[in-house]
Amino acid sequence: MTTTTRTTTTTMISTRTVAYPADGLTMIGHLALPAGVDRRPAVLLGPEGMGLSDVERRRADALAELGYVALAFDLHGGRYLADPEEMLARCLPLLADPDRLRRIGQAALDVLRAEPRTDPDRIAAVGYGTGGAVGLELGRAGAGLRAIATVNATTTGRPGEAAGIRCPVWVGVGSEDPIMPPAQRDAFTAEMQAAGVDWRLTVYGGASHAFHHPPVDHPTVPGVGYHPRHAQRAWRDVVDLLTECLPVTGD
Template identity: 80%
Template sequence: MTTVTTRTVAYPADGLTMLGHLALPAGTGPRPAVLLGPEGPGLNDVQRHRADALAELGYVALAFDLHGGRWFTDPQEMLARVTPLLADPDRMRDIGHAALDVLRAEPRTDPDRIAAIGYGTGGAIALELGRAGVDLRAIGTVNAVTTGRPGEAARIRCPVWAGVGSEDPIMPPEQREAFTAEMQAAGVDWRLVVYGGAEHAFHHPSVEHTVLPGVRHHPLHAERAWRDIVNLLAECLPLTE
């Protein structure tokens, strides 16, 4: 296992002081980098550990914050903050750009080789960065097959991979169809993986505390989705380039 260095980085966004988790791989030279967005409740150790795992592979990784260092345990309180955020593409982009600026400012980051991946709300933000025309090597989302404003998907300049559970009531079949139609019409290089039997947030091992229906951990598909993301990065953001 390679030596990974981590630190908390504070930065302003959305009127809050965000507390991101930066993970650096061994070595001293510039490396490709990954912006990692958390699900609606916020940044917790699950996503911090994913950033660390990416750094072990050789990437600079920043798990960004959504709520000023807060993790929501009350689903209704979380929805009260996240629902208007998801309805505001410009606000999502501002949160994403603020984190991207932190990642680009890290001396170990190769600014020309950055990918954005995210889960739930964090995935929606990654997609909005693409729709804003940000120069990314890849976009990967889990549980976020969100659509954007008309025509803006044509600005996406990289492959898009999306994973979703077949039984996800928050991202149902009609939402998946709208997403793929948007990507196809925009000429995006897109892929969608539907994980059979999985519900929303199937990738997150501690979601059982929630009272929201249709939210359940699926360990097998969680591992598969992670491997799919790592394969996306290996294809689009190779470490040996």
């Protein structure tokens, strides 16, 4: 594992890139640390299917400003897959293979737990799209998370494995999302309910897939679109879950 440190003086947080192996690739994550020297609750932050971008890096920085250790993890070995066809060719096999998703997530979780500022017993997973599916699979695998929040990820798991989730789960999805349609949402909530999970689902009226993601300068697949009002609401919902399940205390 290698790191490069860059201190952010305007907010007194510090950030560094972290290289680590997963899925046969060298992943390049973004670690953000709050001010102080004490241990803090931590957040594993997963990106949409295109991969890690400045959007997730800024979110990790925002979480550090709130007092969390945050690791925005990588999906594609340091690459951002702007071409929708290339992205789907990479992500569809991942989404069909829960064990690969878990290995990708576990590798990042190991990096986060090894950070001296992290309280290893207080970690949440927050993910978007494919990154959200990673968080859910970590929960199904019994990773010991304190909370799971996903946007655009109502992916179901293998039968019975949702019983491994022992923390609150919040999911946000757009009402007009063709990738996560009502039937998929219903299957997901039925899975959570059958497993006795403490779950919540928020449907944002009029929003499409990836409604949380600011406009991009490359082609997108149909049914994808930014909704700034709901993007702000979804972020507040994520922070509310973290505040409930991982309150920040310390310096």
